[in-house]
Amino acid sequence: MAGPVLRGEDLTVDRGGTRILDAVSIAVDSDVSLLVRGASGAGKTTLFNVLGLLTTPTSGSLYVRGEDASELPERKRAVVRRDTIGFVFQDFQLIPDLSAWDNAALPQDHTGSRDEEWLQELFDALDIQDLAGQYPATLSGGEKQRVAIARALANRPAVVLADEPTGQLDPNTAERVLDLLFEVQAQTETALVLISHDRGLAHRFDETVLLRDGRLVEDTGEIDYSVPE
């Protein structure tokens, strides 16, 4: 694919008189894995919401596969979101009364047709094939996040946005979930943008950027400004 899947230009978000995101320009190329790291309060979730078309920036432009999505009405934004972006959240956000399979199929249901073969491939790749019929309450955190990753990839998005996807998992489970996320990302040739405060993840990504006080600054990897958890 020519050009970046997502490109933000001077993305700025003001809330309650405070500048939360300050002229952030960022490009996400197809197939690339990008870590956006930053301390608590740096604006990571705000940037995630803007890149995911969940929040409209106060100013600046967002291009999705070269098309300006900044001014689209909500209905059209929802379609671009559904067809282009897969989401993974720290708290999984699975629907309790749907099975793992039906949770993962939700984005497909929104398009009106299911691709069960693709879902099966994802469940196999994520090693959750035996959990398809189970409900979220019966799954461990790592299992829930793998179902959420399957859901994120259900519509073969151009990019997966993940906000602290391992934040609720113990270190071993977190490592396994990340391994699987990278594996399916490579298999499906999807760009991945992962947002985290965790400096230790940087070596796993093609690119890393650092968000500090709402601004993107050069990530030398050396400055330890992060707030201990």
Ligand SMILES: Nc1ncnc2c1ncn2[C@@H]1O[C@H](COP(=O)(O)OP(=O)(O)OP(=O)(O)O)[C@@H](O)[C@H]1O
């Ligand atoms: N609606 C709002 N009104 C006022 N301030 C806000 C609003 N939303 C976010 N903020 C502030 O903007 C800053 C950035 O918030 P954001 O949630 O993007 O940070 P973050 O880097 O994701 O932090 P964390 O890692 O703690 O989740 C924070 O100081 C937050 O309190």
